[in-house]
Amino acid sequence: MIAWMPGQGMGAMLAAVDPWILGWSLLTVLVTLGLGYWAAGKARTASDFFVAGRGVSVGWNASAISGEYLSAASFMGVAGMVMSSGYDALWYPVCYACGYLFLLLFIAGPLRRFGAYTIPDFAEGRYDSPLFRKIAVLFVLFIGFFYTMPQMKGAGTTLAYIFQSVDLRGGWLDILAPRSNGVAMAGFPYWAGVVVVGAVITLNVALGGMKGITLVQAFQYWLKLFAISVPVFVLLSVYGGYGKQLATPHATTGGATASALAAGAGADPAPAVLPAKAPSDDAWRHPFGPLTTKAAKAAKLSAADSRPYALLYTYSLIIAVVCGTAGLPHILVRFYTNPDGVSAKRTTMWVMILIGVFYVFPPVLGAFGRNLMPSLYDGVGVRGTDKVVLELPSVLGGQMGSILSGIACAGAFAAFMSTFSGLLVSMTGALAHDVYGRMLRPGSTATERMRMFKVCAFAVGGVATVLGCFVEPLDINFMVGQAFAIAAASYFPLLFMSVWWRGMTMAGAATGMLTGGACSLFAVSLTSLSAFVGKPWLPSALDLTAFWAAHPLLRILCEQPAVWCVPLAIGLMVVVSWSTRSRVPSDIRMKMLVLHAPEALGLKQEYVREHEGH
Amino acid sequence: MKSNKEGPSDLVHSEEFLAGLKRRQLALSVGCALAFLVVLLAMPALNYLVPGWMAHEVAGFTFSWLVLGVLFFPFVWVVAWVFIQRSIRLEEAEVARARQGTGVGR
Numbered sequence: 001m002i003a004w005m006p007g008q009g010m011g012a013m014l015a016a017v018d019p020w021i022l023g024w025s026l027l028t029v030l031v032t033l034g035l036g037y038w039a040a041g042k043a044r045t046a047s048d049f050f051v052a053g054r055g056v057s058v059g060w061n062a063s064a065i066s067g068e069y070l071s072a073a074s075f076m077g078v079a080g081m082v083m084s085s086g087y088d089a090l091w092y093p094v095c096y097a098c099g100y101l102f103l104l105l106f107i108a109g110p111l112r113r114f115g116a117y118t119i120p121d122f123a124e125g126r127y128d129s130p131l132f133r134k135i136a137v138l139f140v141l142f143i144g145f146f147y148t149m150p151q152m153k154g155a156g157t158t159l160a161y162i163f164q165s166v167d168l169r170g171g172w173l174d175i176l177a178p179r180s181n182g183v184a185m186a187g188f189p190y191w192a193g194v195v196v197v198g199a200v201i202t203l204n205v206a207l208g209g210m211k212g213i214t215l216v217q218a219f220q221y222w223l224k225l226f227a228i229s230v231p232v233f234v235l236l237s238v239y240g241g242y243g244k245q246l247a248t249p250h251a252t253t254g255g256a257t258a259s260a261l262a263a264g265a266g267a268d269p270a271p272a273v274l275p276a277k278a279p280s281d282d283a284w285r286h287p288f289g290p291l292t293t294k295a296a297k298a299a300k301l302s303a304a305d306s307r308p309y310a311l312l313y314t315y316s317l318i319i320a321v322v323c324g325t326a327g328l329p330h331i332l333v334r335f336y337t338n339p340d341g342v343s344a345k346r347t348t349m350w351v352m353i354l355i356g357v358f359y360v361f362p363p364v365l366g367a368f369g370r371n372l373m374p375s376l377y378d379g380v381g382v383r384g385t386d387k388v389v390l391e392l393p394s395v396l397g398g399q400m401g402s403i404l405s406g407i408a409c410a411g412a413f414a415a416f417m418s419t420f421s422g423l424l425v426s427m428t429g430a431l432a433h434d435v436y437g438r439m440l441r442p443g444s445t446a447t448e449r450m451r452m453f454k455v456c457a458f459a460v461g462g463v464a465t466v467l468g469c470f471v472e473p474l475d476i477n478f479m480v481g482q483a484f485a486i487a488a489a490s491y492f493p494l495l496f497m498s499v500w501w502r503g504m505t506m507a508g509a510a511t512g513m514l515t516g517g518a519c520s521l522f523a524v525s526l527t528s529l530s531a532f533v534g535k536p537w538l539p540s541a542l543d544l545t546a547f548w549a550a551h552p553l554l555r556i557l558c559e560q561p562a563v564w565c566v567p568l569a570i571g572l573m574v575v576v577s578w579s580t581r582s583r584v585p586s587d588i589r590m591k592m593l594v595l596h597a598p599e600a601l602g603l604k605q606e607y608v609r610e611h612e613g614h
Numbered sequence: 615m616k617s618n619k620e621g622p623s624d625l626v627h628s629e630e631f632l633a634g635l636k637r638r639q640l641a642l643s644v645g646c647a648l649a650f651l652v653v654l655l656a657m658p659a660l661n662y663l664v665p666g667w668m669a670h671e672v673a674g675f676t677f678s679w680l681v682l683g684v685l686f687f688p689f690v691w692v693v694a695w696v697f698i699q700r701s702i703r704l705e706e707a708e709v710a711r712a713r714q715g716t717g718v719g720r
Contacts, residue, residue, distance in 0.1 A: 090682045097690050098654060105643040105697060243674020285676055286669060287661035307662065314658040322654075341705070345698045352694045356687035363683050500640065589632060596635050598705040601626060601712055 020399075021162050024406035028223065028413045029200055032216050039215045040208030056214055058343050062350030064214045065334045067221030067414075068422035069100070069355055071147075072154030073480040074362070075224060075415035080386035082366025083376065085291035086284030089366070091317055093359035099325020100355065104348045107326060110499040110595040112335050112344050118426070119329050119491070120434040126498050127506040128585050130439070135510055137434045139517070140329045143487050144427040145467060147328070148420055150479035152194045152468025155416040159193025161390055162409055194468040197413070201421045202461025205428060206454045213421045220414035221354065227411025228361045231393045231404045235368050238396065245367040250274045250281050250374075274370075278377040284370070288314075295559065298545075299552040306552075312563070313556050320562035324484030327491030330422040333429065341599045365389055386476065424461055431456040474528075482524045489565035490517030497573050499595055502588050508577030516569025523561040626712045635708055642704060646697040650690060657682060 056064070074096065081089035114122055123129075123136035204212055236242065251273045283289040288310035290297075295313070296306030325331070338344035369376060369388035372395045376385050390412060393404030432453040437444055444452070471479065490513045497504050497512075530545060548555040557564060577584075585591060590603075597603050625631055661668050661678055668678040675683075 087676075087679060087682075090679070094654070094682055094686050097687060098650060101650060101690055101694055102647070104694060105647050109639075109701065241674065243672075245674075246676075246679060247671070247674035285679070286665065287658070287678060311658055311662045315655070318654065318658070342702060345702065349691075349694055349698050352691055356691060360684060360687060500636070589627075589629065592636065593627070593632055596632070596639060597626065597712075598709050600705070600709045603626070 018402050018405065020402040020406035021409050022406075024403075024410035025162055025413055028410040028417075029196070031219065032204065032414075032417055033200055035216045035219055036204030036208055036212050040204075040212040042208075042211060056338065058338075058346045058350065060214060060218050061334070061338060061347045062354060063218035063221045065217075065331065065347065065351045066354040066358070067217035067219075067224065067418040068330060068334065069096075069351070069419075070221065070224055070358055070415060071419035071480070072151050072412070072415050073476060074359070075228065075412055076154060076158075076386055076389050077476050077480065078359070078362035079365040079369065079389045080384075081291070082363040083369040083388050084279075084385040086279060086289045087287050088289050088291040088314070090363055091314065092321060093362060095318055095321035096325055097352070097356050097359055099322045100331075100348075100352060102322055103326040103331070104345075104352070107332075107495050107499060108335050108344065108348060109341065111332065111495070112338070112341055113597070113599055114595050118429050118433055119332060119495075120430060120438075122498075123494075123509075124438075126585075126591060127504075127509065129506045132506050132510060133434060133438065135514070137430050139490060139513070140430040141427055143327075143329060143483060143491070144423045144430075145464060146486065147330075147480070147483040148423050148464045149467055149471045149474070150476045150483075151416045151420045151423070152198065152464065153471050153474065153476055153479070154412065155197035155420075156190040156193040156468065156472065157387075158390065158409060158412045158416070159196065160188045160190050161387060163188035190472050191469040194465055197416050197420060198461055198465030198468065201417055201424060202457055202465075205421055205424045205461065206457035209450075209453060209457075210425050210429075213425060217418045217421065220418040223414045224411045224418075225354075225358055227407045227414070228358065228365070228389070231389075231408055232361050232364050232368075234396065234400070234404060235372075235392070236364075239368065239372065242364050242367065245364070245371055246285060248272075248371050250278075250370075272371065272374065274374045275377045278370070278374060292317075295548065295552040295555040298549045298555070300549070301552065309552055309556055312553075313560055316556070316560035316563035319566055320481070320485050320488045320560060323488035323492040323562065323566055324486075327487035327495065328483075329430075329491070330419075330426040332495075333426045334422075362389070365392055368392060420464070424457060424464070427460045428453060428457045431460065478528065482521075482528070485520045485524050485561055485565070486517050488562045489520040489569050490514070493566060493569040493573060497570065501574075501577075502592050503577055503581060503584060504573060505577045505580045505583045507580045507583065508573045508575075511576045512569040512571075512573030515572055516565050519568060520561040520565040523558040523565070527555065527559040631712070638704060638708075639701070642697065642700055646693050650693045653686075653689065 074093070078089065078093050081092065111122060114125060119140055120133045120136040124133035204216060239245070278284075279290045288307055292310035292313040293306045296309040301309070335344055338347055365388060366385075369385065369392055373388065373392060376388055376391070378384065379387075390405060390408050393408055394401040396404065432449060432455075436452045436456070437449045441448070493516060494509055494513045498509060526544070527548075529543075530548070594603050657678070668676065670677045672680050
């Protein structure tokens with residue numbers, strides 16, 4: 001990652017960076033590249049590339065799914081949100097875990113039995129419609145890119161954090177120094193991290209496909225668990241238990257400087273004073289705090305009047321995250337990598353355990369952050385509470401602090417890389433398998449498709465990297481939330497209804513999926529405009545601040561649209577399918593049998609034979 | 615419902631087999647989903663209706679934080695475990711039923 005820097009600048013730069021942080025991060029990147037290269041040597045057939053030859057063992061696959069699942073939002077975002085919003089942020093880790101359970105209960109089994117390579121395969125197979133395959137491909141790419149951007153943003157900001165003490169000004173590399181309004185600043189450019197992570201993962205995916213990244217992602221899960229749990233255990237042993245951290249009282253008058261606080265907190269018997277921006281102990285520890293009452297607060301409602309709004313916000317958030325998780329394309333494609341249905345179920349059990357264990361830790365770090373590093377409340381986003389996971393170990397001081405900070409940075413790198421590689425495989429698969437292999441050149445050989453897979457990996461990786469360079473102003477959690485809201489109102493209703501209701505038609509499925517997805521995209525984008533208020537390019541007509549203050553209910557329904565978008569999508573599917581019921585596929589009973597009958601009965605093979613006979 | 619001559623594979627292709635299969639699978643999935651949805655969806659409601667009770671202190675935690683931040687994950691494992699065991703057993707029973715071709719329910 002530093003090969004392009006001239007020799008003399010490099011020595012000076014490295015001297016300014018904590019060697020432990022640099023060492024651990026570099027090691028993560030090198031091990032990722034090395035494992036990917038090693039595994040790539042074993043990936044030969046097209047099936048290896050698309051679904052890892054369908055022969056990944058339960059342990060490896062469970063670790064790989066978990067590694068893919070725990071993204072930048074899980075690793076850094078959850079702790080940051082718990083620190084800034086308190087109790088209400090706990091819904092995120094809980095619903096991420098529940099979403100996976102939902103997937104297991106309703107979607108995973110049937111989808112696996114149907115035996116398609118990708119979601120577009122399923123869409124076409126279920127409705128006998130090449131048109132629907134095209135729509136599904138577009139959606140895979142759309143949601144995929146949406147979800148890649150926050151990963152890229154995380155990578156860029158983490159690298160900038162690691163190299164924050166580097167000063168590129170005045171030398172050879174002056175041109176690379178980050179600039180604010182044309183003035184060069186100390187630090188490292190944001191885009192460098194995006195390019196490093198983009199290049200490493202694109203290379204891994206292009207070389208080894210699904211098989212190449214399975215091993216890498218499995219390794220990255222264990223690295224992430226190690227990187228989040230070790231600092232927690234050390235902090236617990238030094239500063240006392242989880243419960244004690246939650247019960248520590250604070251004063252919130254502001255006044256004392258933040259740095260004096262950071263030094264004195266923890267051991268100090270008098271209540272520590274939090275910066276003015278921090279929520280009070282009451283709002284932080286109890287439900288319906290700053291996150292869920294934001295809209296009602298803006299409308300200047302009393303605490304009692306804002307509670308029903310907060311309740312609605314909470315329910316909508318739960319629906320969005322639970323259903324959105326069940327609709328993420330890169331998670332679904334992994335179910336196809338198990339050799340049979342029973343091992344797919346065992347894998348899922350292990351995934352539940354692995355991600356559940358992981359999600360206990362980030363909120364603990366958030367609680368520690370509130371007590372030990374209240375100065376972070378004064379920053380915004382990645383300069384504030386979002387970096388609590390990376391920064392917190394440094395309160396331990398000395399070499400221990402540096403080593404643990406380094407481990408945390410390595411975990412963060414693993415988080416962006418594994419989720420990005422999963423997304424890249426599913427998007428590349430959609431292009432190479434569905435667009436090229438099924439639409440453009442149905443007669444292409446397996447070797448040609450494999451070559452196309454590599455070409456597509458470079459193309460998709462390049463586009464994702466370029467997009468990632470432009471999203472610096474957006475918030476990680478916000479972007480992830482958007483991706484989930486769209487997936488919840490489009491993919492989830494599609495999969496759920498297609499699997500369980502035989503009366504679904506292509507017209508119903510497409511109408512519901514597109515309307516639900518478009519409505520939630522529109523609603524969420526409307527609220528996101530407020531992040532840009534004050535920017536010169538934003539027309540003043542789009543400054544909705546006054547409107548939102550007058551209509552807190554509308555604000556909540558737009559910020560968390562799942563509560564109306566998901567029922568809307570399902571309702572449309574039912575109504576449109578019913579009115580086009582003459583167009584239900586003629587062999588629907590056979591399709592339903594393949595989806596539901598145990599694999600041991602061999603109905604899938606029979607179905608394929610019949611279809612080839614047509 | 616079927617003559618013996620048609621053999622077991624026709625039971626598999628019959629409307630009754632599919633309807634029974636889907637009904638049993640859905641009953642299992644919905645039952646497990648209800649088990650965790652009731653708890654998940656009751657949490658905000660309890661926080662709303664009986665905030666004082668949910669704020670009871672347990673070793674520094676509020677009761678509500680203890681449930682959501684720690685205890686919920688083992689609970690999800692139990693639901694997943696029960697579902698997986700039962701669905702494997704359900705599949706075995708369906709295979710046996712189809713092979714015998716008797717059409718007798720469980």
